[in-house]
């Protein structure tokens with residue numbers, strides 16, 4: 454057995470089977486590249502689901518990590534720490550909010566936003582106790598907790614995990630009239646949770662008018678517009694936030710993934726005082742949330758995005774990627790779409806076909822890693838530090854791989 458086969462067998466034997474990975478075993482990374490245990494180099498076109506926007510092991514982020522780790526890593530929120538306030542000030546100023554609530558994983562930040570939204574609904578909107586409703590969009594992905602999957606429309610995420618959380622209501626993503634109807638029929642809606650672009654659903658991009666109008670409708674109905682920018686945020690789509698393309702400022706903003714450059718789980722909810730101060734001491738928390746190591750790392754990670762103008766680079770390289778890919782002649786290309794460096798190639802085959810998987814296997818063989826989402830859609834989301842020559846080299850690999858599948 455080769456070393457990678459051995460390591461795959463170990464995971465298979467001793468780990469839960471809750472993932473179905475592409476069979477490569479990664480050992481190191483730098484910038485847009487990762488290497489497997491045999492020393493083979495790949496372009497990383499998944500970027501850990503957009504967590505490593507800044508590139509693998511960015512030296513400035515790793516420096517912040519090691520320096521802070523040698524001082525102190527965790528104090529708990531029972532005490533103040535030297536890094537948290539500075540981090541909160543930096544991030545709130547950067548995104549234009551009054552306050553930040555730090556958590557760890559993305560799902561935790563979404564849970565936090567749901568709790569905050571309910572509190573606000575009772576304290577500020579005057580919704581009767583235990584009657585607050587939160588709207589979710591069809592096709593959403595917000596994480597894996599019980600509350601979150603209760604609002605999911607994905608069978609595999611939900612089946613046999615019930616009973617579900619009540620008072621979550623689904624509205625069709627992209628359908629403005631549906632939102633209008635729900636809002637007009639119900640006085641107890643506290644918030645609308647939405648991804649400005651649905652990443653996991655296959656890079657589903659609604660038209661600009663839809664999101665702007667959703668935002669406006671929520672405003673008119675005194676319903677919080679809650680943007681989950683865990684995947685679309687931090688420069689991925691060519692602006693700091695996907696909402697920035699539309700000039701909308703969500704009532705609550707949820708960040709995660711690239712907030713730490715993929716170094717540690719760091720997430721956050723941002724909101725105004727009016728919303729954030731609805732939660733009082735003791736009412737919500739997390740042992741690791743706001744730890745000094747996370748704060749130092751996340752500050753460095755955001756600074757890298759600003760210093761290296763990664764939003765601008767994502768916009769330029771994204772356009773180049775779509776332009777180059779659209780020149781490729783292949784019967785498998787159905788649609789190419791995306792914004793910035795969050796792109797999708799929809800494969801010209803049925804959703805339950807193995808074609809997208811086979812293409813991903815071929816690309817891995819040829820030195821580029823990506824993974825199908827929803828069966829026949831391949832997401833292309835490299836680290837935002839990618840340059841023109843690398844984009845062209847990557848597209849050549851994609852082309853060769855597409856052509857080798859008959």
Ligand SMILES: *Cc1c(COP(=O)(O)O)cnc(C)c1O
Nearest residue numbers: 558559560594595596681683684
């Ligand atoms: C990844 C993701 C989450 C969940 O984040 P975890 O860190 O995996 O819990 C939530 N929302 C969106 C849009 C995501 O892409």
